[in-house]
Amino acid sequence: MVNRCLITPARTLLTQTINPSLRNGFPAMTEARVLVLDADPLPRLDRLGARARVLHTDEKSLAERLPEADVLLVWDFTSDAVREAWPGPGGRPVWVHTASAGVDRLLFPELLESDAVLTNARGVFDQPIAEYVAGLVLAMAKDFRGSWELQRQHRWQHRETFKVHGSRAVVVGSGPIGRRIGLLLGAMGVRVDLVGRRERTGDPDFGRVHATGALPDLLPEASWVVCAAPLTPETHGMFDARAFALMRPEAHFINIGRGQHVVEDDVVEALQERRIAGAALDVFAQEPLQDSSRLWDAPNLMISPHMSGDTFGWRDDLAEQFLDNFDRWYAGEPLFNVVDKKLGYVPDH
Amino acid sequence: MVNRCLITPARTLLTQTINPSLRNGFPAMTEARVLVLDADPLPRLDRLGARARVLHTDEKSLAERLPEADVLLVWDFTSDAVREAWPGPGGRPVWVHTASAGVDRLLFPELLESDAVLTNARGVFDQPIAEYVAGLVLAMAKDFRGSWELQRQHRWQHRETFKVHGSRAVVVGSGPIGRRIGLLLGAMGVRVDLVGRRERTGDPDFGRVHATGALPDLLPEASWVVCAAPLTPETHGMFDARAFALMRPEAHFINIGRGQHVVEDDVVEALQERRIAGAALDVFAQEPLQDSSRLWDAPNLMISPHMSGDTFGWRDDLAEQFLDNFDRWYAGEPLFNVVDKKLGYVPDH
Incomplete structure (x- = not known):
């Protein structure tokens, strides 16, 4: 179930962040920095190819690495670390994606008030x-x-x-x-x-x-x-x-x-x-x-141990969903599954 | 799912058995003898009213009581006693109803070769x-x-x-x-x-x-x-x-x-x-x-102990189903859920 929302086009955000001079450049030339808050097993992100440099972090190093990131993939969706590590203005990811349907852990004031776009795994589960x-x-x-x-x-x-x-x-x-x-x-x-x-x-x-x-x-x-x-x-x-x-x-x-x-x-x-x-x-x-x-x-x-949605292949589905959204983001198209930060979930329309 | 089959009209069978002179009489005057092979709890058969005299039997007395019966209700569908107790020609029920979907216990040669009509609980389960x-x-x-x-x-x-x-x-x-x-x-x-x-x-x-x-x-x-x-x-x-x-x-x-x-x-x-x-x-x-x-x-x-079909009220449903079929039988209408004795089940049409 894809939910499209007209947000600030991703390419604009991307190029603003990485290199303002590339605003009219070729996206293929731009390397986005995707930071993954790791959990076992890691997501398969090969499909990013040359479009992104993938950086990995655990909870401890998150604060240090977050300012380098254009995109934060919250792969460890059980972590509360993003709140603590969220950087001040200027060093923020423009897009945060969580590999979960619930986004409650990310609804802290600093992220809500920031321009960062928040997307979730709506649909997979x-x-x-x-x-x-x-x-x-x-x-x-x-x-x-x-x-x-x-x-x-x-x-x-x-x-x-x-x-x-x-x-x-x-x-x-x-x-x-x-x-x-x-x-x-x-x-x-x-x-x-x-x-x-x-x-x-x-x-x-x-x-x-x-x-x-x-x-x-x-x-x-x-x-x-x-x-x-x-x-x-x-x-x-x-x-x-x-x-x-x-x-x-x-x-x-x-x-x-x-x-x-x-x-x-x-x-x-x-x-x-x-x-x-x-x-x-x-x-x-x-x-x-x-x-x-x-x-x-x-x-x-x-x-049962928080497993109702976790059928075989669920992690691959989550990674694919992020990659699908990355395709859009990189192409400057509107993201899907954009969370309405006021509501705390992805609205139906 | 009601399955109608044109069989010898029940009233004919009934009057032939009880009193041939009543062939054109008033069914309300005729008292059918319904023998119940008992199991706990007994079926609620009040609806039979004056149309039937209800007799009860356990496995032991079945052979003795069966020749008196026009109708045998196999309420204890786990019993194999009917085979043993089945009477010779002349003293047979004209209709045998089992409160089960499976009729395998009743598919013995003497019943198969008899004119007795066999019906089952198709639909309830x-x-x-x-x-x-x-x-x-x-x-x-x-x-x-x-x-x-x-x-x-x-x-x-x-x-x-x-x-x-x-x-x-x-x-x-x-x-x-x-x-x-x-x-x-x-x-x-x-x-x-x-x-x-x-x-x-x-x-x-x-x-x-x-x-x-x-x-x-x-x-x-x-x-x-x-x-x-x-x-x-x-x-x-x-x-x-x-x-x-x-x-x-x-x-x-x-x-x-x-x-x-x-x-x-x-x-x-x-x-x-x-x-x-x-x-x-x-x-x-x-x-x-x-x-x-x-x-x-x-x-x-x-x-699990043979309980897949047994939701609360199942026994009442079984009794009601028998009574619905009795209404037809007593009125001389075709019975539903008539088992094809050759096939061993109620055919679809």
Whole structure:
């Protein structure tokens, strides 16, 4: 899902930064400096060819190397180092790309106020995450975990389980990940209410998209509550005791957004007190999840290590997506997946 | 999915059996004798009202009570007792209904050669089983079991998993259950090859339905192989060492048909030797699965206790379906879900 945004043409930015005299020169002659904040394994960037000099850095050397860079590729999207290392005016990358859908780690005032364009990996994770969520819904409805537990004990114990068709889901987050989740659940016969920042009607897939203000009416109706929202001040901590109290005792909660969407103590309590039937968390306020976390042993809670979007080849897809955007940038064309810094995500149009 | 078949009108059969003089009488005056081969919990048959006298039996008394019955409702569909108890000519039910999709336990020569009409629960299990299979596919693709194992050990270990979209599945069984499975997998972006007894083209949902003879070409292409076939002499033991040898090392096998479709030792061996990546069995040659079975601990095998179709309310659905068919039978209308005794299942038209 490509999102085009008319921004200051990249070539202008590039040439301004590297060599103002090349404004009308041949881009092939210009060598852009692409700095990669490394994570294992490194991205395959051969396709950059002579167009760029690729520099690598770890978190420690980031502050030192950042002023040299035209482009910063945040390959280690789990890092908070960019905020610390962000240089003063004059020595900044003109374009920051993060290999993640969430951009919350990059929404610090100095970057927001700068002219640097911020792009993200919107699109790469939509289908994998939607499959992951659909799988969780079905696994919870059919009690696969119960079957595995019983199998470990060599016990044959027939149970009745839930039909998913005709059940209701609330998906919070109307970006491409939330939409894809909603579409896949809908294809399974689930009635989906999609919730976004603003209410809108006439959505081609969902008809009405609800505003978050409608959640008190929607949550009590849902068997499945899915968080796929961007992390913004408005969504931070939105799944708290109050939200869980609105859910049905049969409801299951799934978070593939960000750990900070959830008050973790509150979800533990809701599960312990059987106020909801189950939950699955793929993201956590602190990752990796600490050994001491109460979450590990909370009843009817499935923990997975931030992997819902990471299907085989995902890193190649992320690198290809950056390279596609680099092609545009280098050619002076508008970038896609440009984050609206005020909103904190890539808007739909 | 209602399947209408022109059979000897039920009222004729009924009045012939109970009281030939009532051939032109008022059905409301006639009391049919409905014998239920009991299982817990009993079906709710209040809707029969004055139209029927309901008799109950266990396996032991079946032979004794069967000659009194106009209609036999095989509510305990796990029982093999009907074969033993089947009466000689003259004292037979004119209609046998089984509360199961599979009719293999009733395909014994004496019933096949009799005039008794055999109907089944075709339709009730389609959606639940399709959801169950879709859930298994996603759970295996996303390695939920691995995540649960790691969670038990409080271990954070990121893994890459499979994207289901674009993968290929072979679904053996082109009846309503197999079709619904195929449609649901298709809705998830899986490319589905449906396999039935005979090849046919122009299928409205699948285009081509393959014959079983095509399996040697199809199995090597599939990530997911699903058995949803009726158990007949042709399908008995069809998933054996030879079939598993044709599958890819990445393939997963799912059986929600009958245990006898699979050579159980062969699937254990295929898993142990990593000739296939995983399997899920919901049905077994002997149920409950014996304590001593090697299957319990076979690697990458999920065992569930014949529950794929049994969503909350399934027993009510089964009773309602029988009652709907009884309405027809009592009114002298053609029954639905009439099994073709030669084929061993309800044909599509």
